[in-house]
Amino acid sequence: MNLVPLAAEHVSGHALLPFSVYAADGRLLLPAHAPLADVRVQAKLGRQQALFVQRADHDAWRRGLARAVDKVMQSNASLSQLAQARPDPVPPVQAPLPGEEWEHVVLALDRAVQAARRDVGWVRAVQDVQAQMRAMVCRRVDEALFYFIHTGSRRTALYSSRQALRCMLIAGEAARELGWSEERIAVLDKAALTMNVASWQLQDELVCHVGPIVDEQQRAKIDRHPAEGAWWLRHSGVTDPAWLEAVQLHHDDSLAARAPSSLTPGQEMAHLLRRVDRYSAMLSRRAGREALSATQAAQQACLGTDGKPDPTGSLMLKAVGLYPPGCFVRLASRETGIVLARGERANAPVVAALLNAEGASMAEPRLRFTTQAKHAVCTAVSPGLVHVDPPLDRMQALHVYLKSNGPAA
Structure with missing residues (x-):
């Protein structure tokens, strides 16, 4: 979001706010067309020390103001009339469709x-994507997790790309729980986006394949893709040892048996990515298999042989929650909904209820804060059992509301 500063007096004299106004951190303070005569609107404008507006909206408004002044001057109007000049209402800048930016x-x-x-410059393009993604998810991690987990449970197109971005998000949140620096997380991001470069096209094909892999060439390609991926990165100019090692070892089972203190930074990344890759795949749909529910995915990817989360599994569940954004759940109210955002506890997310207790679709999704006993999560639900798609425009609006107001009990 490209924001520019705005002084409150710039919009005085208008009946309606010409554009949406934001705080410095991107929080929506007031929507476009809010009535400026409303005392609550005035209080908010006066209380906020720094106001910002999207550059495109601001530029359109300034152009309209200039046209209005020119029009008044051409009519030989007085100075008082000139001061009263106001632009025509600014049409809102066309917002991207829900999900379009992702x-x-x-x-x-x-x-x-x-x-x-065919182009060694591909690494720079991947780095640009990593930087763009990190800029987009600033203060919007739950929204991003929601989109990539939900769409992964519904779509198979461009599976490899969705899986890579999903792994980047989940691994990044786990790394923050470990206290990793942003510089180190950036390397982890790039490893997540490139760890399957050597099997990219094949995975896009296999996700549409029903049944086990029978082609020995395909099996061999899958087996060698970590080493081959690291080779492609070196060939394309990557020299970062942690990035290269993370890609080369991201399927190495032996790392799990070693003490964390004995692992190099690249090996730590590889161990984390191996588990995240598996967990993320379980949450995704493929031909012949629906996406697993959140608890089924956790059981297969986060639990040890004793049925309890091992250290890495616990870390992942702490990072994204037992019920991550984008997963379906059933509540104590017997409503079925989709997780919008993580809560203060791993088992108490914020949910948008979609189906009522009788299983009928609600006219409008309803926010449910599962810290309340009447709305507590009872169980995760497999996406294949939920025959309604959450309206992405309403989900986006609820995410904006949560960002502005925060989770409430």
Whole structure:
């Protein structure tokens, strides 16, 4: 979001706020067309020390103001009339369709990696995607997790790109729980986006394949893709040892048996990515298999042989929650909903209820704070059992509301 500063007096004299106004951190303070005569609107404008507006809205408004002044001057109006000049209402800048901005990143990453065999510049393109994604998810991690987990449970198109971005998000949240620096997380991000470069196209094909892999060439390609991926990165100019090692070892089972203190930074990344890759795949749909529920995915990817989360599994569940954004759940109220955002506890997310207790679709999704006993999560639900798609525009609006107001009990 490209914001520019705005002084409150710039909009005085208008009946309605010409554009949406934001705080410095991107929080929406007032929507466009809010009535400026309303005392609550005035209080909010006066109380906020720094006001910001999207540059495109501001530029359109300034152009309209200039046209209005020119029009008054051409009519030989008095100075008082000139001071009263106001632009025509500014049409709102066309907002992206719900999910469109995330899909642009999916496509950009796919184009970058698909170019790996013909253009050594593909690594720079991947780094650009990583930087763009990190800028987009600032203060919007739950929204991003929601989109990539939910769409992964419904769509198989561009599977490799979606899986890479999903792994980047989940691994990044786990790394923050470990206290890793932002610089180190950036390397982890790039390893997540490139760890499957050597099997990218094959995975996009296999996700549409029903049944076990029978082609020995395909099996061999899958087995060698970590080493081959590291080779492609070196060939394309990557010299970061942690990035290269993370890609080369991200399927190495032996790392789990070693003491964490004995692992190099690249090996630590590889161990984390191996588990995240598996967990993320369980939450995704493929031909012949629906996506697993959140608890089923956790049981298969986060629990040890004793049925309890091991240290890495516990870390992942702490990072994204037992019920991550984008997963379906059933509540104590017998409503079925989709997780919008993580809560203060791993088992108490914020949910948008979609189906009522009788299983009928609600006219409007309803926020449910599962810290309340009447709305507590009873169980996770497999996406294949939920025959309604959450309206992404309403989900986006609820995410904006939560960002502005915070989770409430």
